[in-house]
Amino acid sequence: MSCRCGCALLLFFVISVFPTSLKAEVVNLSWDNDLLTGTDRGYTNGVRFSYLTDTADENDGKSARFARILRDELRFLPGIGTADSKQAVSLSLRQFMVTPEDITVEDPQFDDIPYAGHLSLSGTLWSWNADTITGFGAHIGVIGPESGAESVQKWVHKATGSDKPQGWGNQLGTDVVGGIQAAHGRKLLQLGQGGNIE
Secondary structure: OHHHHHHHHHHHHHHHHOOOOOOOOEEEEEEEEOOOOOOOOEEEEEEEEEEEOOOOOOOOOHHHHHHHHHHHHOOOOOOOOOOOOEEEEEEEEEEEEEEOOOOOOOOOOOOOOOOEEEEEEEEEEEEEOOOEEEEEEEEEEEEOHHHOHHHHHHHHHHHHOOOOOOOHHHOOOOEEEEEEEEEEEEOOOOOOOOOOOO
């Protein structure tokens, strides 16, 4: 367990101090792992790399132009392109995996969840003002061997000295997944002095 804690703390330190000056308004890397709990079962690992463009009215940079183009093309959607709102686009690449509780068993475990990996790309146009936020997005991805989850879990377990997962040969088959989503939030109550999230 001390090796696992050391690896997790080292990774956290590297991610925290690594400069993320990629000419984007926001770049984010998030990692979820059951490394600290020492057990694999259910949701066992997830990685997401996200990029948020400059706001559409920010400047003439490429990311601001991209946000402006999407805003102008999707202006017919409710909450997009209103005069008092700002817009930006988020793009995310993510991978996550689930495994049964006992990863040392090679045979299918019909009384537990199956091995499954998911890899997807998503994009969302966000529009907000002082009182509301609205987002419209889409995602496309794959479930199954093409997600790369097997090789990622085996690599992480080898690097951390954890048990080698044996049952990936029984993972869910290949399937393409996708969808569209909409989100809306409205401020109902403000306690204290209002701030500026710009």
